[in-house]
Amino acid sequence: MASVEVLEAKASITRSKTRKGKLWKYRSLIILALPGILLMLINNYLPMFGIFLAFKDLNYTEGIWASKWVGLDNFKFLFASNDAWVIIRHTIFYNLAFLIINTVLAILLAILLNEVKNKVMSKFFQSTVILPNFISMVIVGYLVYGFLNPDLGFVNKFIMEPMGWEPVNWYATPEHWPYILTIVNTWKNVGYAAVVYLAAIIGIDQEYYEAAVIDGASRWKQMTNITIPLIAPVIIILTVLAIGRIFNADFGLFYQATMASGMLKSTTDVIDTYVYNALMVTGDTGLASSAGLLQSVVGFILVVSVNLIVRKFSKDNALF
Incomplete structure (x- = not known):
């Protein structure tokens, strides 16, 4: 049992190193893509939290979460x-x-x-x-x-x-x-x-x-x-x-x-x-x-x- 656990641990370490190696290998492409990824997250995904506003009667003094829930x-x-x-x-x-x-x-x-x-x-x-x-x-x-x-x-x-x-x-x-x-x-x-x-x-x-x-x-x-x-x-x-x-x-x-x-x-x-x-x-x-x-x-x-x-x-x- 111990040998099996050791082998699994070694395999896990090897996979982790492989992933890190791939990330390092393509570091230039990743850095090049980062501005676009950040722009997509800010422009496309961050505003999705505003979905809650569709079901609320927004009161600016109370804020989004404290505003009354009005459903549909x-x-x-x-x-x-x-x-x-x-x-x-x-x-x-x-x-x-x-x-x-x-x-x-x-x-x-x-x-x-x-x-x-x-x-x-x-x-x-x-x-x-x-x-x-x-x-x-x-x-x-x-x-x-x-x-x-x-x-x-x-x-x-x-x-x-x-x-x-x-x-x-x-x-x-x-x-x-x-x-x-x-x-x-x-x-x-x-x-x-x-x-x-x-x-x-x-x-x-x-x-x-x-x-x-x-x-x-x-x-x-x-x-x-x-x-x-x-x-x-x-x-x-x-x-x-x-x-x-x-x-x-x-x-x-x-x-x-x-x-x-x-x-x-x-x-x-x-x-x-x-x-x-x-x-x-x-x-x-x-x-x-x-x-x-x-x-x-x-x-x-x-x-x-x-x-x-x-x-x-x-x-x-x-x-x-």
Whole structure:
């Protein structure tokens, strides 16, 4: 028995030394990853303690732990409004439209960028299409306002008036904004996705295309039979991640681009703007927390569900 215990102790010591040896061997990579790990812990995991706020009536004088526990009352208030299902519908339908349009356009744009063989021009076009992604939504809001200003906006002044049409008060006519918001969202985000798809396209072995050319395949046939099938894993990953955020609206888009105009709420009010406005009026932190938790839970369920569906048809293309 004693010899067995000694052997187990020696084996344990050996494993410990092996682990320490591996840690020391990869010390440079670990040090390099530490800032990112710390940022993830601070930015993604530390705020998770705020989940408790969704079930409490926060009293700042008493603090988080001493505040009254109200259970699901904050969630009830979120759905108590007559507009609750309207803003949920807006959030889902806008995100579905953004997902479909941006995915199709990003793939087409990536294929077009791949056709640019001049390296200088290729880099120029890539930089140009991805630039809007880095512009603040505050700036985008004022750019939109420059186009749609009722009196001096580009659209009214240089398009509507010369053609003899009556100027439109864009910030008082909600029926136009589903199209305007879709255009703005596409302009801002499609370039980033296109560059991601372009990276996947560049990684495709050129021998496939050479064989297709020898067989007389047209550009359309090459795109539908080679390019899109081979970048399908990337398309699926980005789509699944986008579906996970289908319950989250782009607050900057719906608040800044519309200049927070109350007259547009019938077509532009979404969960995030509704919660923000309620928070500004009532100062109810519990409401904002419950909405955020609800969005996260729904997003998690959607990601897992869609991933299971993908996994059922193709295990290789599933996220996990």
